[in-house]
Amino acid sequence: MRQSGKKIILFHFVIAFALLGVCRANAQMKPATPGIQAIMFSKIFSYVRTINGDEGYSVLVVYENVSNYPQSIVESFSNEGIKVIVTSMDDLPDLAVNPDIVYLPKGLSAGSIEKINQLPNKLFITGNPDYVFKGKATLGVGLEDERIKIYINLKLLEGKEHQVSSELINLARVVE
Numbered sequence: 816m817r818q819s820g821k822k823i824i825l826f827h828f829v830i831a832f833a834l835l836g837v838c839r840a841n842a843q844m845k846p847a848t849p850g851i852q853a854i855m856f857s858k859i860f861s862y863v864r865t866i867n868g869d870e871g872y873s874v875l876v877v878y879e880n881v882s883n884y885p886q887s888i889v890e891s892f893s894n895e896g897i898k899v900i901v902t903s904m905d906d907l908p909d910l911a912v913n914p915d916i917v918y919l920p921k922g923l924s925a926g927s928i929e930k931i932n933q934l935p936n937k938l939f940i941t942g943n944p945d946y947v948f949k950g951k952a953t954l955g956v957g958l959e960d961e962r963i964k965i966y967i968n969l970k971l972l973e974g975k976e977h978q979v980s981s982e983l984i985n986l987a988r989v990v991e
Contacts, residue, residue, distance in 0.1 A: 842959045844944045846921060851963060852942040853891035855956040859965065862983035863954075865976065866915055866938060873898040873914035874940070877907060879927055885920040888942070892918075907931070916940060919952050936976050948990055953977060964988055 847855070860872045874897055878884050885901075892899045900914065904927050917931060919941040928951050932939065941947065944957035947966040953975060955966040965987040967979065 843961075844957055844959050844964075846942045846944070847956045847958050847963060849885075849887040849891035849942065850894075851958075852888065852956045853895040853897065855963065855965065856892070856940060856954075857895040857897055859954060859956070859983065860916070862980045863938060864978040864980060871896060871898055872916060873900060874916045874918050875914050876901045876918045876920065877904060877923070877927070877931055878902075878920060879904050879923060883920070883922045885918075888918065888920060904930070919943070919946055938975065938977050939971070954979075959988070966990060 856874075857872070860866055860868055866872070874892055876885055876889055876892075876899055878901070880903070889899050889901055898914075907930070915936070915938055917934065917937045917939050919928060919931065919939055921941075921943045923931075928946070932951060938954065939946075939952040941952040941955045942957065943952070944955050944959075944964070944966050946952040947955035947968045950968055950971050953968050953972040955968075957964055957966060965983070966989075967984060967987045968990045969984075970991055972979065
């Protein structure tokens with residue numbers, strides 16, 4: 816009986832450990848609030864070696880139509896001292912030269928994201944972790960298990976000819 820009791824306890828311990836591992840592997844990833852994104856990106860930009868921030872940072876925010884105008888992200892970035900240029904997809908070719916940073920808000924169509932990603936040498940940022948994992952954005956900020964997380968798509972980052980410091984890589988969840 817004593818041997819059997821130990822086996823049962825061991826069995827329950829193994830099951831509990833396995834379940835914890837499964838839960839950890841399936842961490843809940845979700846977008847961060849616009850305020851968190853703005854605060855984090857204002858810090859992250861200083862770790863991007865290929866972006867000159869001597870005169871502050873400028874971010875191009877693209878939207879498709881008036882109904883998905885990203886007002887909260889525009890306000891949050893502005894509150895953090897980041898210059899924001901907002902454009903619709905229709906006006907994108909006229910503004911694509913500057914700045915070097917392009918924000919991809921949630922809700923853009925796949926076609927729009929593909930068109931935006933054609934812009935050469937841009938740093939694509941987002942608050943939607945899925946965009947980073949799917950190779951649509953180079954840097955992202957999100958929440959994972961209710962903790963703020965930085966995401967870096969190294970393949971896309973290097974393909975767009977950008978470099979980040981090793982310090983940022985060590986802090987981030989790297990997607991290759």
